[in-house]
Amino acid sequence: MKTQTMTLVVAAALLAVPAAHAAQIALYIDGANYADSNTPAAASAAGVTASGMAFVGLSGGSGGPVRDQFGDINLGGNVPSDDYWYVVNANLDLAADPGVSSAVADDYFGFTLTADAGSQLDLNTLTFDWGFGSNDDALTGTTIGYRVFASVDGGSFVSLGVESFNGDVAIDTWVDGTAGNYDLSGLGLTTDGGSVEFRVQTFSTSSGGGVMQAFQNISVDGALVAVPEPSSTALIGLAGLGFILRRRR
Template sequence: MKTLTILSLSALLALPASAATVVTLDFDADSAFSTWVDGTGPLTSGTLTGTADGVNFSYQVRISGTTDGTNSNLDFNDQRPLFNFDNNNVTLNATLSVINLTATSPGTIAFDGFTALSQFDNKLATGGGPDAVRVTGTTGGTETFTGTMNPESFTFATIKGGDLFVEAVDDGDNSNWRLEDLNLQFTGVAVPEPSSAVLVGLAGLGLLVRRRR
C-alpha cells in the first residue's frame, strides 16, 4: 500500500503545470507589422508566433483608431502606431486586439492580457508628446500616465484583459507620438508526455486499491 501511495504522489507531481509567459512585440523590427503602413485601420498584422509553457502558438494583432474629424488621426511610421496631432486640444485613441490565437503543438493556449507598452519619441516626460495617456482593458480597469511621472514605458499595475484601449490627450503643440513596444501575456498548458499519462493511470489504480482495502 505504501508503494501505491508513492506512485500516486509521483503521478500528481508529473501533471502539467501552467505559468504565465510575457511576449514583447517590437513594432518597427518585426516583419509581421509590415502591413501597418497607412490609415486608421482596422489593420491586422501578419502571423506572429510564440511559446508559452511548452506550447507553441500563433496569433495576430489588430489595431484600429479614430480621427478628430479633421487632420489629426492614428497613422503609422516605420510600422509604429503614430498618434498624429495636427490640431490643438484633441484626443486620439487606438484599440489593440489579439485575434486568431491557435495552439500549434499539443496543449492549450490562452491570452491573459496586455501588461505594458513603451513610447518611441516625443515622450510625455520630455515634452512634445501628449499631456496624458490613458489605457483601459476590457478587464483590468483604467490607468492614467502623465509627463510628471517620467515614464519611459508604461507598465500596468493590473493586467489589461481583452482589448486594449489607448487614449492620448494632446497638449496643444501639434506634435506626434509613437508606440515602440507592446507586452502581452499568455498561459499555455501542455499535454502530458506518455510517461506522465502512465503515472496518472497508476495513481488512479493506487487510489482504487487503497479504497478497497
C-alpha cells in the same frame, strides 16, 4: 506503508504531466517597418498562432500607425530615427480613461494569441515601451494615457491596469513614458486550444491632430502547456480510489 505507496503513485502520475517553462510567447512592433495597420507579429512561439494587430476606430495619422516619425518628432528620440513604433493619433483618442468596466468594443488596438489543439496558454507578463509627443503645439496640463484589457477564451474583458501622464509637453519633443509591465498570472489557463485577446484603449484630454502616443516591443511571456493525457489523469484517480478502498478494509 500504504500511505507511502499512495504518495509514490500519485507523485509518479503528476510527473507524467508535462511541466511548463516560461518563455516569450509573442512579440509585436520590434522596431522594424511594416506596411499597414494589420501588423503581423514579429515573433511567436511554436504551437501558438499570433494574429495581426487589430486597429479599430483609431487613426495613426497620415502614413498609418507604423511610423518612425510623427511630423517633426523622431519616435523613440532617435536621430535619425529608422526606429518604428505603433502610433495612435490623439484626434481619435477617448477623452478620458475608459475605466475598468469598459466594453472595449471600439477605439482600441490589440491582438489575439491562440494555442494549438492539445495545448493551453499559461501567460505570465505583458510588457512594452511607451512614449508620446505633440507636433503642432506645446501642451499644458494635458493628460495622456492608456488602459490595457484581456479576454480569455472569448470571455468578458478585464482591466489589467492603467497608465497616464499629466503635465506639460514641449512642441516637437519625444517623451519617454512609463514602460508597461502587467502580471497575467491571474488570467489562469486557457482551455485546450484556447486563446487570450489583448486590447489597449488610449485616451487624451487633448484631441489635437498633432498629439500622439506610441508603443513598441510589445511582448507576452508565459508557457504553452500540454493538455495532460487521459491516462495520467486516470492514474491519479485510480490511485486515489485504491487508497480509499484500502482505508475502508
